[in-house]
Amino acid sequence: xxxxxxxxxxxxxxxxxxxxxxxxxxxxxxxxxxxxxxxxxxxxxxxxxxxxxxxxxxxxxxxxxxxxxxxxxxxxxxxxxxxxxxxxxxxxxxxxxxxxxxxxxxxxxxxxxxxxxxxxxxxxxxxxxxxxxxxxxxxxxxxxxxxxxxxxxxxxxxxxxxxxxxxxxxxxxxxxxxxxxxxxxxx
Numbered sequence: 652x653x654x655x656x657x658x659x660x661x662x663x664x665x666x667x668x669x670x671x672x673x674x675x676x677x678x679x680x681x682x683x684x685x686x687x688x689x690x691x692x693x694x695x696x697x698x699x700x701x702x703x704x705x706x707x708x709x710x711x712x713x714x715x716x717x718x719x720x721x722x723x724x725x726x727x728x729x730x731x732x733x734x735x736x737x738x739x740x741x742x743x744x745x746x747x748x749x750x751x752x753x754x755x756x757x758x759x760x761x762x763x764x765x766x767x768x769x770x771x772x773x774x775x776x777x778x779x780x781x782x783x784x785x786x787x788x789x790x791x792x793x794x795x796x797x798x799x800x801x802x803x804x805x806x807x808x809x810x811x812x813x814x815x816x817x818x819x820x821x822x823x824x825x826x827x828x829x830x831x832x833x834x835x836x837x838x
Contacts, residue, residue: 686715692821754835
């Protein structure tokens with residue numbers, strides 16, 4: 652009986668844990684602590700990539716609010732990509748906003764996914780959602796994940812059942828000068 656009461660006490664005390672202490676919120680707040688900063692990165696995978704290899708890679712945590720973080724990701728002179736993270740009831744979603752130089756949306760836009768759970772304080776995973784599958788049928792098995800610690804931010808992609816893999820590592824230890832606005836931001 653004593654063990655049973657002990658377990659009940661633990662369970663009831665866990666119900667009182669606030670959202671501020673859940674792992675997705677810790678991840679979110681760690682990411683938000685970098686808001687306004689820009690960082691350089693390197694392409695880790697694939698080792699040889701025509702679109703990203705050898706180009707200057709920069710991410711800028713440009714805007715942060717209670718429920719949304721927008722991170723433009725520049726590849727050389729291409730300012731078309733923005734990672735959009737949203738928080739809804741303790742669960743994080745990742746979407747990809749792609750713009751043409753004139754600011755209009757790409758035909759393939761806002762693909763991504765929502766975490767299945769609160770993840771961990773240093774990693775969040777996102778499986779392709781229905782919208783992604785409809786826009787990019789081959790990406791139906793995409794899995795993205797973002798990691799963050801004191802020194803690095805990684806953006807990762809794996810297309811399950813294929814050789815498609817992508818990994819960028821950003822150096823959070825060395826902020827750089829903030830870049831100009833991404834395409835479509837009107838600044």
